[in-house]
Amino acid sequence: MKRILLVLLVLVVLAAGGVAGTFFWAESQVKQAAAPPGAPTVEFTVSKGVTGRGLGPQLASQGLIRDARLWRWHLFRRGSFAPKAGRHAVSPSMTMAEIATALEGNPIPDDVPFVIVEGWRLRDTDAALVTAGLIKPGAYIAAASQPARFTAPFTLPRATLEGYLYPETYRVVPGAFKVEELIQRQLDTFTERFYAPQKAAIERSGRSLHEVVVMASMLEREEPVPAQRPLVAGILWKRVDKGFPLGVDATSRYELAEWNDRLAFLQRLRDTSDPWNSRHRKGLPPGPIGAPSVESLQAALAPKPSEFWYYLHDAERRLHPSRNAEEHEALRRKYNVY
Template sequence: MNDLDLDSLLGAEDDEGPRRKGRGSRVNRARSRRRQRRQRRKGFVAFFVAMVIIVGVLGVGGYYGYQWVRDMAVAEDYAGPGTGEVIVEIKDGQSAGDVAQTLVEQGVVASERAFVNAIDAAGKTGSLQPGQYKLRKGMAAVVAVPLLDPKLRLQTTLTIREGLRLSQILQQLSTATGKPVTVFQKAAKDAESLELPAYAKGRLEGFAFPATYEISPKSTPDEILASMVARFSEAAEQADLVAGAKKVGRTPLEIVTIASIVQAESGNVRDMAKVARVIYNRLNRDPEMKLQMDSTVMYGLNKFGIAATHEELKSKSPYNTYARLGLPPGPIGNPGDHAIEAALNPAKGNWLFFVTTDPKRGITKFTDSETEFFKLAEEFNKNHGAG
């Protein structure tokens, strides 16, 4: 075989090679496509299985979620208006949830959720106010909500007017609360629980401040009287009573005592500063004059009236300022803020006498002349029907 033949043979083999390679490539591509199709089928199956699992989980979760929502929305509740009577107290700062818990504990509503749903639906979540309310046991929540209206709070409004004696105040408190007056009398002696100021020397007279009070059924006598003392302390602070007493050369107790006399002797507010001035002029006179106030005499005798009789003026009581110099041992009543202000800031004047010549109209006249005083006394007797 010559070289040409060898080359031809070799060339023939080379020419066939590429053709063989082309067929192999096509086979490989076909195999690749089959593998891809198998992988896609497996991926689809896996995706399908995953979706089935997810849908199943969501279905189970959705069922239980629905059950939970339904249980929350349809809370355990009583039916009807309930029975009996329950006093429920809402404390300051309590939320609807706090109140719901209290209602459940006292057997008013069946569940906290029932009450919260009911008050939310009524739009009254923000209207709850501290106080005591009368409800019933076993009430439907929607029936309980309207009974917590602030207008239905169980409170007694009591106004204590200026100048009343402690004995009168205690009787009024007894009447308003239905509690025996003896329990108030006992509470009035507990200076520590009442938190009386030290200068009161343990006596409540003069420190049961006249004002309007809201009294709940559960308030104890101690609590009620303590609130009156607290109100006095507020008034004393506003008037700067302790420092003011020092400026006029008196003790705080003497100021309250003067204020109580001013309250008892004044026909109206506009005369209070003048009455106070008469008291100071008599106390500061050299030699000191007796106050000669009928109101103090009547207090010492535990009587009421605007003019003491000759027999009453002979009283041995330490409150008889016709017989004794100086102020009585303590207040003869419970003065208001106007009288306290007058005691701290008496009017300017030289008056030594005053007479309420017309008690019905509250007309009081002042003078520094004893002769004029007797004339005013005659005018009083005429108007009072005694002359």
């Protein structure tokens, strides 16, 4: 009888040791990530209604954890677990505890791209935002007409932020869109792309930042090929400095409801009292005529000197500069540009 009791005691001790060994093994495994440090972050989607245990096979199939059984063990030891439906940023370099914490956090917002095209006026961006269902008509223009509400490392114009709101593709959240946040992001992008890296060059140029922005907005509309914009900038700055009218027809389109309304455009060209009519008015127009790209801003800041005073584009939009009025008229006849 004593022998039998001794055997049973040994078996109980061995079983207890096995359970303890399994426990410590499982605990050590859940603390190990599926990949070494530095693995890229990926998006993992938690579907609505899925259970914590149900996430295990999905996490394992995507290589984010080693074993779904260990995931179940971790959840058992963890106690409560309430993942939030949506997309979450996780990495196989994270431990199971870190992944579980991430899945309980706020999901990645469901943002969408919104494109602001180079050369667009405030009214054009406003219309696009309305079409996208993000704002009511006029909300963007109204906000951009209050520069004091925004911040920048340079002096903002008083009346409007036309020209300073950088054209780019921005990610926006339709259900939580705020027009002021978009405008501030545009100003920040303008600073990052142009003002900050070119601050010293602007100070050396002899031009104010506002003058550079006004010129860049015209270049964006005048010259479709970015590589040609420094040459055109050189011609236009020369006209400004010598007191000649710019002759940039795009300025007469600026206040049109529709940019390509030809009848209204021709009426504007005949209005010599229009401050935006650069065929008759000398110097820069009253302000920027749209949102310039960094290529146009850089061209306005660093124009290319040349012997040319005039230029035109043929039917294929190729640039043809000329040195004097006679050459310019000959090119107009040659390419039938009037």
